[in-house]
Structure formats: structure tokens, C-alpha cells
Amino acid sequence: MKTAVLAAIGDELLSGARLERNAHFMAGKFHAKGWEVRRIEIVSDTESEIIALLLRWVGKTDLLILSGGLGPTHDDMTRHAIARYLGCGLVADDAAYDRVLDRVKDDPKRYAYTESVRDPQAMIPELAETVFNPAGFALGMKFTREGTRVIALPGVPFEYEAMVRQELPEIFAADEKRVASVIILDTPEMHIAAKIPEVISHPFLHVSILPALPQVELIIRGEPDTVAWGEGLTRSRFAGLVLPEGSMSVADAVLIEARTKGVHVSCAESCTGGLVGAALTDIAGSSDVFNGSAVTYSNDAKRNILGVSEATLRDFGAVSAECACEMAEGSRRVYGTDYAVSTTGIAGPDGGTDTKPVGTVWFGVAGPDGVRAVMRLLPGNRGEVRTRAVRFALAELWKSIHNQ
16 A cells, blocks of 8 residues: 655644645545555644655655645745655746746736746755646656655645646546545434444444434545445445435535436525525536525515515514424525525524524424424534534435435
């Protein structure tokens, strides 16, 4: 099994000012190809830390990918650290940088700026090779030492992705499936493990169980034939609760199910503030089955946009089964859809009562066969309650369409 180490460079990552995304992206790609990702590290913007990283892993892994520290500012130290590690100076690869300039030659302002940062962004250690940047302005670099291939790339995610696709086409080529994802709803992880013991304990499979209410995702890794067996057995044991093959999330499953059944969906949101609709529209092509989401945060909006009755709001309140049902029916009517889901609840940190504590969320699902409501008491802070509410709403919507 080939091995890789992924490293990100940046004080902003260590301080929490920015999220690290590149290593996460590549780890999934490597696992899908049967590689072992031995470590993911984040180090600071200092020559000594970057050199220590190289000393730690060169000669101990097949591939080491560095992300970040190649920009034009004072804290971009990766090229200097690599040059010092290799024991050489820096030289400008003007030919490669001229290719970068060609992309902005028709934009005088961008051309002038890009030319102004030629030094240092065109500088490469003399003993390294240039990695052309097809999406940004900083050149990358690569070298091999003690059997380890080292690739250093900019940290901007879309530049990083373009460059790893360019440098590692074999990782992105279509291949037999060595990793399968199976998402199961409304089943505790221990119950899942107990129902598929032969998959969990198989000596040639590695199974990860990742709960995120109301779902549990199983990641099954191994050789293609064994993975296919494990995935098939798991799906057969949880028929009716397992999301369709090819879906990477509940939102994905909703869209797949809607296309399969030839139906359209919509949302009505209060406590989630548009996050359910955002989860669906984050997926390219969702417009073929998703019509829209009404964010009706106030009671006036619920009345005026969705037609929730004054009597319902007075007698039961906005956080109630009755309101959730009328919101879902209103969304279905407003958007002309076959199915609609609604959310109305108390995300906190304030607003809870003894009978409706913080975390109380009602979901309504309206469809051709009527409307139903379900309540969940969701744990966590405001953000966590909202995030969980999105998953529950989409799960309820998927079940309604799936059971049509």
C-alpha cells in the first residue's frame, strides 16, 4: 500500500482564523485509491517548522504534499524553507511565470499586479522542479529525495485542487471502487454494528462508523470485490432506511429520489433560516427538482406568505405540529410542488420554556397523500441545533418521497 502525508502551512490555520480544506479533500481521494494517509499535519509559517516537517517525513512516506506559504507576503516562507532544506538558492522560472501572465494579459490591472509579485511568486529552489499553476499566480515546486516525492502547492483551495489534478492524474482517474459510503437513517450505530457483524469484523475490510443524527454513515474500505460484497450486504440488511447508492448526503438522496419519482420539492423554514434550501442548492443541478424555499421567520411572514392561520398561531404557537403542517402545505401551494418540508423551532440560546425547551423543533412534510408532523428535541448550541434540524428535515422529506 502506498503512503502519503498531507501538511498545511499557516498560522491562520493554527489560530482557527481559517479552516483547513486541502488535506481533507486529498485524504478522501487517496483513500478511494487504496493509499494509506499516514498523517495530516498543520505547521506554522516559519522556516524551522517547515524544515522540521520535511525532516520528519522525507524517507518515511511515498508522497508528501505541502499546502500554503507560497504567496507574496512576508509570512510566506515555504519556498525559502525548501531551498534551505535542499541546500540551494532560489531562481526565477520566468518561462513558467510568463504562462501565468498570459492568462491576465487582457486585464491591465490584474496584469500589473501579477507582474509586481513576480518576485517572489516565480522563485523556485534551484534543486527543485516547477509546478505550473493553471488557476492562480504562485508557482509550486516539487522534488524527490530518499524515495519520497515532495510537492509544495499554494494554499488557496481552488488553486490547490487544480494543481494536484495536474500533478497526480492517477489519483483522480476512474477506477474500481475501493471505498463505499452507506448512509442509514434512524438507527443507532451499535444496532447497525450488531446487524452486520460479518462486515464489521471482516479481516480484509476497514469499516468506519460515523454518527451524525439522524443518520449513521458507514465508510467501507478494501479491495473492490470485498467492498462491493460488504456494501451490498449492508444495503440489503437496512432496506427502507438506507439512502440510495451514489448519494453522499441526505440532501443528495432527496434530489436523487425526486428525480427517480419525477416529483418537485420545496421548503418552508423558520428556525433554519434558509439552510435546508441551501443544502439542496449546494448540489449542482438541483434546480431540476427543487423549486424554492420560503424563509418565514416572523409570524407575520408565516401568515402572509404561507397562509398559516391566526388561530393556529394564537392557540398552538409558531413552534407546534399545527404550524409546521400549515407551513409545509403553504410551501407546497406557493411553489407548486409535490412535496414540501418545513422547520419551526427554538434554536436558542434563549426563547425556551418548560414545555418547549431550547432545541425543540417541529418538522412538517406535505405531499400528495396529506401532511404529517414530527418533533425532535435536538441537543447543542444554536448552530448545532440548526445544523441537526437541517439533516432531520431532509431525512423526513426523503422518507416521504421514498415511501410514495
